[in-house]
Amino acid sequence: MAMWIQAQQLQGEALHQMQALYGQHFPIEVRHYLAQWIESQLWDSVELDNPAEETKAKRLLDNLVAELQRKAQLQGGEDGFLLKIKLGHYASQLKSTYDRCPLELVRCIKHILHSEQRLVQEATNASCGSGGQAMDTLSQRHQQINQAFEELRLATQETENELRKLQHSQEYFIIQYQENLRIQAQLSSLSSLPPAERTQRETTLQSKRATVEAWLTREASTLQKYRLNLSEQHQKTLSLLRKQQTLILDEELIQWKRRQQLAGNGGPHEGGLDVLQSWCEKLADLIWQNRQQIRRCEHLTQQLPLPGPMEELLSKLNADITDIISALVTSTFIIEKQPPQVLKTQTKFAATVRLLVGGKLNVHMNPPQVKAVIVSEQQAKALLKNESTHSESSGEILNNNCVMEYHQATGTLSAHFRNMSLKRIKRSDRRGAESVTEEKFTVLFESQFSVGGNELVFHVKTLSLPVVVIVHGSQDNNATATVLWDNAFAEPGRVPFIVPDKVLWPQLCEALDMKYKAEMHSGRGLSEDNLVFLAQKAFTSSSNNPEDYRNMTISWAQFNRESLPGRNFTFWQWFDGVVELMKKHLKPHWNDGAILGFVNKQQAQDMLLSKPNGTFLLRFSDSEIGGITIAWVAENPNKPGERLVWNLLPYTTKDFSIRSLADRISDLNHLLFLYPDRPKDEVFAKYYTPPLSKAVDGYVKPQIKQVVPEFTTPNPEPSSGAPTFMDQTASPSVSHPNNFGVYPSMSDSMLDPDGDFDLEDTMDVARHVEELLRRPIANQWSSQQS
Structure with a gap:
């Protein structure tokens, strides 16, 4: 409810924008009386593009209707009677409107809440600025844009007023011109009158004609001046429109697309599209108003031709305004939800395209169809250079046609491709060491529609971010490297899909940190020490000074083409392996530090x-x-008094799918303190698996436990609650030895001086488990229990 309280305090244009969010599709009274309930619901948890979420949306709709009906029943007394009827009516209206499309209700409310939050935030920033504190750059930029729109609105209103004056003046001029023609006709008809009368009438009419003609001469000059002045005003307005459009399309929209691209590497989710749409719609509205004014000027000029350059001026104005609206429409056909950048054949994927000015230009009155095709890098270059007039394809996408739908609640015109699938791909000849996972494609979306009653027809196209096509999951790692490098280092306006071969090490660090934080879902990313470690690995260096790497460059080959010294994997493959392990099994422990x-x-x-x-x-x-x-660190069992550092054989995803890290650490009694000095239970106890339940149907469940024989200590008493192989609540006839002799003893030769296991002489935990379960002793225990 806190958001609604703040929203009610908005003033001026912000309050007007907030009120405009509501209407018959969602009455403002519903927002007011159910404010607390609405703000407590998890609207963002509903995926609007997923039809399977319709059940969840339907439940939210039913709960909303029930809450409205409950609120209505609570109204009593004379004052509450009308409100009771009104709330009941709204409940029925919402049920009727959204019962067959509950996802649209969720879309509507999400749009309202996000818009309110933006308006409140902007108002808060503005009030801080007026209090003497500097507003952030974003708010300043938005304020400049809004001020420019106000200037354009006033300029357009002024030209509209001047145009009306011109039209009235021209209409009066035409009336007077007709009066002059009537006088001429009267003079011509005087020949049939007697001379005396003819002379008297002729003198009067000639005097009147002279007066009218003098006025017409002056007025013609005035009209011409009006037309030229109006033309100059239109030129100024068009110049302002072009400047504002450049700011919005070439800066704000490009920045949004850049944020969308970085989101592919784990950057902050791109927001602000609704704000961009509101700006683009204002542009479309102003451009269309000015275009209509110029058309009316042309009509007035044709209606009353006067000597001068007006025809050429209006022709140029018309061409300029058409160019401006064409640039707006073609630039605002965007991809709201990108297809996956690592695209596997025969796998379903989705994408959403949106026309930011579709609702304002009434494109939805004749909904256009959008087609998606996959094209190669070379085909994309040809398309952008206009060397290719038709869309060649490098593969076959199933379900690649979709009709744009207009969502009245949000005012968006978009096409949701929900079930596309890449059936096949045609690859080009690769160059040098380039692999299939370095080859880039893009999904081309194209459509055609008209505005102004087929007055203007637009053929629009937009390209997705580069995609790498794979046919097997084993290629995902290298394909992700190509995508990450492209997303991080692509320049705006580049030729598809050129990226630098070398970048500064700090630039790559930024990209790796962004990826890592996104996968961990926390603010704890890579520290400076972590990045120094990665630099040492990438450059085979021993320096611990971050400054030594500040100006070093790393090439694509060093990143993911050449193996690390003495290894059979690349720098990226190692780093991505770490990310995958952490993401799947160790994320909580990383976030805990x-x-x-x-x-x-x-x-x-x-x-x-x-x-x-x-x-x-x-x-x-x-x-x-x-x-x-x-x-x-521990004592050397063979040399009392000597301390050594030991290292366990590395765990992988396979190991943690058998037993978690926390449980493995709990198993090892010789591990006491997590570096530097934290008791291990203090850090890991909350992740330990609870003890097994009692025996069921006379059988005892076996439990896996990890041991390092060289460091095995006597097992704690059952009362301690520590997990063992057997359930602590098992039958008394089952005895538990003091140590776990089921594992073969390990000789000293199995540990190297640094504490690493010799792979050839030991088994990993999974094989230990298999060994255990095959031993006859397990059957003996079972028979004893039975």
Whole structure:
């Protein structure tokens, strides 16, 4: 309800814009009386483009109607009688309007709430500015645009007033001109009168004619001046319109598209499209008004031709205004929801295109159809250079035609492609070391429609962000690298799809940090130390000084074409493996600050040797994609008094699908403190799996547990609640040994001096589990229980 309280305090134009959000589609009284209920609902959780969400939307509609009816019943007394009837009427009206299309109700309310929030925010920023505090850049820019619109509105109103004056003056001129013709006719008819009478009448008529002709001469000059002045005013207005349109289309819209592109790398979700649409609609309205005025000027000029340059001036004005509206319409045909940039064949995908001026120009009166085709990089270049008049395709997209729909509640005209699928793709010849995952395509959306009763016909096209087509999930990693590099470093207005081959290291750091934070869904991204670690890996360097990397460049080949020294994977493949592991299994621990991650083996050793025994940390594996290991400090079992840092064989996604990281850490009793000095239970206990339930139908469930035999300590008593292989509430006839001898003992040779396991002599946890479950002892336990 807080938002509605603030919205009611809006003033001036902001209040007018807020009131304009409401109407028969959603009465403002419903917003007022159900303010608290409306603001407490999870409208944003409904995906408008997903038909499966219709059930959720229907439930929201039914609840809204029920809440209105309940509110109506609560109204009592004489004053409440009319309100009771009105609220009941609104309940029936909303039910009738949206019962068959409940998603439209959600779309309407989301639009209203987001618009209110924007208006309140803008008003808040403006009030801060008037109080002497500097407004942020965004608010200043919006204020400048709104001021320019007010100037244009006044200029258009002024030319409209001048045009009406011109029209009235010209109409009076024509009347007087007709009067002059009538006098001429009367003079011609005097020959039939007697001489005396003829002379008297002739003198009077000639005097009258002289007066009228003198007036017509003066008035003709005045009319010509009016026309020239009006033409100059129109030229000034068109100049302002062009300037405002350039600001909105070439700056604001381009910036929105750039934010949309960066959103593909995990940047903030692009917002502000509704604001852009409102600006574009204002432009369309003003341009159309001026165009109509120029057309009326042309009509007046044809109605009363006068000597002078008016015909040429009006012809130029008409051409200029047509160019302006053409640029507006073709530039505002945009992709609201991009298709996936890594596009797998035979897989369903979606996209949404929108015409920002569709509602204002009444395009929806004859809804246009939009077609989608996939084109190659070369075909995209030809299209932008106008070298290709027809749309060649590099593949076949199923369900690639869609009719644009007008949503009255939001005033948007859009086409929702919900079930497209790329059936096949035709690849071009690749150059040099380029792989299929470096080849870029784009989805071309095109349509044709008319405005002004077929007066102007537009053929519009727009290209999606570059897409990389794959046929197997194993290609996703490298395809994502191509997309990330393109999204991060593409320049506005580039030739498709040119990107720099080298970029500064800090630029890449920004892109990696953006990606990482997005996948972790938190503000904790990559620290400066993390980025130094990545620089060391990328450049095979040992420097710990961030400044040493500030001016270094990294090439695409170093990023994801050439393998790291001594490895069979690239820098990006290693980093993406880390991201995938964290996203799927370790996100909460990263957000808790429990994982250092970007630490090499030597750094881990230096850090841990200064800490008490049992201190451990988690770091990403250098040698394995998507691996994380535990490093800890402990006494050397073979040399009392000597302390060593040990490293467990790295865990991967496969391991964590068997047993979680928190449970694995809980299993290892020799791990006591998370670096630097946090008790492990304080950090991880909230993620431990609860103890198993009691036996069911006489059977005891086995439980997986991890051990490192060299560091195994006697098992805690059952009363401690610590998990063991057997359920703590099992039958008393089942005994639990003090140590877990079911695992084979591990010789000293199985650990290297740094504490790493030898892959050839050990088994990972999954194989330990298989070994355990195959042992006869398990059957003996079962028989004992039975």
